[in-house]
Amino acid sequence: xxxxxxQLLNGVQLGMLLFLLSAGLTLVFGIMxxxxxxxxxxxxxxxxxxxxxxxxxxxxxxAGLAGIGGAMLLAFAIERLALRRLYARDHxxxxxxxxxxxxxxxxxVRMIWGSQPVFTAQPSWLNGSVELIGFxxxxxxxxxxxxxxxxxxxxxxxxxxxxxxxxxxxxxxxPDIVGALGVNARLLNSLLFSVGAGLAxxxxxxxxxxxxxxxxxxxxxxxxxxxxxxxxxxxxxxGAFYAALLVGLVDTMGxxxxxxxxxxxxxxxxxxxxxxxxxxxxxxxxxxxxxxxKPNGLFPVKR
Amino acid sequence: MKRSLLAGAVAALAFSLAPPAQAADPVKIGxxxxxxxxxxxxxxxxxxxxxxxVDQNGGKLGGVAVNVLRRDSQLKPEVAxxxxxxLIEKEKVPIVAGITFSNxxxxxxxxLTTAGVVVVGANAGPAPLAxxxxxxxxxxxxxxxxxxxxxxxxxxxxxxxKKVLAMAPNYQAGKDYVGGFKRVYKTPxxxxxxxxxxxxxxxxxxSRIAAEKPDAVYAFYPGGLGVSFVRAYQQAGLIGKVxxxxxxxxxxTTLPALKDSALGVMLxxxxxxxxxxxxxxxxxxxxxxxxxxxxxxxxxxSYDAALLIDSALRKTNGSTENKALTAAMKAAxxxxxxxxxxxxxxxxxxQDFYVFEVAKDAKGNANIKTVSKQxxxxxxxxxxxxSLK
Numbered sequence: 297x298x299x300x301x302x303q304l305l306n307g308v309q310l311g312m313l314l315f316l317l318s319a320g321l322t323l324v325f326g327i328m329x330x331x332x333x334x335x336x337x338x339x340x341x342x343x344x345x346x347x348x349x350x351x352x353x354x355x356x357x358x359a360g361l362a363g364i365g366g367a368m369l370l371a372f373a374i375e376r377l378a379l380r381r382l383y384a385r386d387h388x389x390x391x392x393x394x395x396x397x398x399x400x401x402x403x404x405v406r407m408i409w410g411s412q413p414v415f416t417a418q419p420s421w422l423n424g425s426v427e428l429i430g431f432x433x434x435x436x437x438x439x440x441x442x443x444x445x446x447x448x449x450x451x452x453x454x455x456x457x458x459x460x461x462x463x464x465x466x467x468x469x470x471p472d473i474v475g476a477l478g479v480n481a482r483l484l485n486s487l488l489f490s491v492g493a494g495l496a497x498x499x500x501x502x503x504x505x506x507x508x509x510x511x512x513x514x515x516x517x518x519x520x521x522x523x524x525x526x527x528x529x530x531x532x533x534x535g536a537f538y539a540a541l542l543v544g545l546v547d548t549m550g551x552x553x554x555x556x557x558x559x560x561x562x563x564x565x566x567x568x569x570x571x572x573x574x575x576x577x578x579x580x581x582x583x584x585x586x587x588x589x590k591p592n593g594l595f596p597v598k599r
Numbered sequence: 600m601k602r603s604l605l606a607g608a609v610a611a612l613a614f615s616l617a618p619p620a621q622a623a624d625p626v627k628i629g630x631x632x633x634x635x636x637x638x639x640x641x642x643x644x645x646x647x648x649x650x651x652x653v654d655q656n657g658g659k660l661g662g663v664a665v666n667v668l669r670r671d672s673q674l675k676p677e678v679a680x681x682x683x684x685x686l687i688e689k690e691k692v693p694i695v696a697g698i699t700f701s702n703x704x705x706x707x708x709x710x711l712t713t714a715g716v717v718v719v720g721a722n723a724g725p726a727p728l729a730x731x732x733x734x735x736x737x738x739x740x741x742x743x744x745x746x747x748x749x750x751x752x753x754x755x756x757x758x759x760x761k762k763v764l765a766m767a768p769n770y771q772a773g774k775d776y777v778g779g780f781k782r783v784y785k786t787p788x789x790x791x792x793x794x795x796x797x798x799x800x801x802x803x804x805x806s807r808i809a810a811e812k813p814d815a816v817y818a819f820y821p822g823g824l825g826v827s828f829v830r831a832y833q834q835a836g837l838i839g840k841v842x843x844x845x846x847x848x849x850x851x852t853t854l855p856a857l858k859d860s861a862l863g864v865m866l867x868x869x870x871x872x873x874x875x876x877x878x879x880x881x882x883x884x885x886x887x888x889x890x891x892x893x894x895x896x897x898x899x900x901s902y903d904a905a906l907l908i909d910s911a912l913r914k915t916n917g918s919t920e921n922k923a924l925t926a927a928m929k930a931a932x933x934x935x936x937x938x939x940x941x942x943x944x945x946x947x948x949x950q951d952f953y954v955f956e957v958a959k960d961a962k963g964n965a966n967i968k969t970v971s972k973q974x975x976x977x978x979x980x981x982x983x984x985x986s987l988k
Contacts (some may be wrong), residue, residue, distance in 0.1 A: 299806060302806045411639035412856065413856035414855070414856055425836060507830070514638075516799070517799065568791060574796065576794075
């Protein structure tokens with residue numbers, strides 16, 4: 297039982313991580329109707345900047361500020377210089393340009409920080425583990441769960457309860473009217489884009505101590521984030537939140553129990569081949585299932 | 600139009616009538632490795648160690664000037680194939696060295712060796728090329744892929760571990776490394792867990808391991824995967840409780856990112872920075888002085904590859920005539936940083952294998968330290984299938 301509970305918590309933790317990654321992506325995709333494949337690059341840049349700051353200052357919080365702030369500034373500049381020209385063009389052009397950005401950033405961090413993965417440590421005050429009912433769980437991972445919950449609540453309030461959020465929502469459906477009312481819609485877009493990048497960088501900062509900070513670390517993550525926003529409904533923060541949790545749970549439970557389940561049905565050698573393969577396919581099967589029932593995702597945004 | 604055609608013809612004629620290459624021309628060596636992308640750390644270590652030898656000898660190997668053509672195979676077999684074509688057709692190189700990954704080696708070796716190019720492999724050692732598909736033009740200086748795993752299997756037997764659980768990424772090399780371990784460690788494994796190559800998080804698997812409490816865990820997670828895996832293993836509080844036996848997971852390319860979180864991890868290899876032979880001491884000192892970092896086993900293997908080419912070209916007086924060159928290579932007349940070294944009948948190494956532990960070195964950094972020699976003058980399992988003598 298305690299094994300099951302700790303697997304459940306593992307699933308929630310992975311889900312929160314995926315939520316942090318996909319929140320920005322779904323905002324930019326849904327509200328600005330812009331496909332930003334370079335989202336994973338801001339995650340990577342955030343992780344690198346945080347690691348570099350941590351190495352100099354030994355402060356985990358300063359590292360976070362530098363990672364998020366740096367990535368937001370970078371995103372703001374990139375949006376102004378390059379991406380804003382692409383809003384009016386079709387999705388294929390956007391894919392092409394942001395794919396180019398991925399390569400640019402991957403090689404750029406390699407030129408600056410080298411090809412070896414870089415070291416980042418978790419803060420010493422989160423080193424231990426917390427005793428829960430019948431099992432212990434690393435406190436750093438509990439902190440990731442908490443951070444995900446705070447960001448979820450924060451973005452929800454920002455989008456639905458503030459004036460800025462209202463303008464953002466309005467400009468997604470009626471950009472011309474919003475502009476006619478005297479609001480600088482272009483600035484709004486730049487801000488939204490850099491907030492999205494900041495969320496990705498936040499994820500990069502938090503996962504630095506548990507994954508490998510290296511060139512190309514954002515590429516695999518991007519695919520998972522795309523799965524999450526498609527399941528959740530593109531443009532919906534709430535959708536991204538629930539979808540990320542579901543994907544995290546499905547993936548973790550699949551990896552934890554699929555091999556044993558397949559062994560019930562097949563003989564050992566074919567079960568061992570089928571189990572891991574099925575487990576890694578599970579989230580895509582899950583996505584197909586959701587899309588068959590709800591083609592616009594769980595929480596489609598009304599246009 | 601006509602005029603430019605004529606000019607082209609004249610140029611072509613002039614080109615074909617140019618005098619044949621002089622003996623004084625530098626020997627061209629193609630160096631192919633992964634120099635960009637997520638696995639570039641391995642390729643960079645290989646290139647740096649190779650160039651260390653070339654630079655120390657004033658741009659020469661075996662007393663003749665060499666021109667090292669660096670090529671990035673990008674971990675893409677189709678790119679590697681184009682590079683091979685270019686090196687054969689355009690550059691007409693007699694020697695290609697390097698080659699980081701087994702799938703790249705499988706893609707280009709046949710093309711190169713049948714074109715008469717001598718291939719000096721400095722890392723990958725896939726089983727088919729050691730067995731039925733072996734070639735007189737292929738020399739693998741590093742190891743046959745299974746061998747590190749076999750050394751670790753021997754260690755698990757010696758330690759008397761009864762319940763061992765294996766973990767590896769779900770692709771060919773992952774299965775090979777578990778297979779090599781099982782060849783020596785004959786007790787059936789408690790379980791084999793294969794994870795997707797792009798997995799972010801290992802907590803589901805590690806929770807299972809914590810619950811099953813095996814005597815030891817055997818793992819193969821190269822490059823960045825190794826950083827995430829060892830980190831997660833340490834954070835789950837398993838280091839110190841369940842011994843972690845690794846192959847190609849904690850090494851010079853990942854230790855800078857792992858630092859103290861890898862203390863206590865065991866690994867097997869043919870090389871460690873503290874092997875006491877003089878060639879190795881010189882290599883480690885020179886490498887650290889030039890590149891300001893500890894070399895990895897990839898660097899050591901590539902350094903040996905450069906030394907092998909150096910010894911062969913010295914024997915042939917700089918001639919790259921195929922028969923003389925391969926005979927000189929086969930003699931393996933160089934001081935390897937791994938101590939004793941010779942070639943098996945299939946041109947794969949016969950060498951010693953060690954088990955190391957990650958521990959603090961004299962400077963207080965996490966580094967790898969020799970624990971025991973596991974296999975002496977060990978041959979790979981495939982030599983018998985190779986028709987070479």
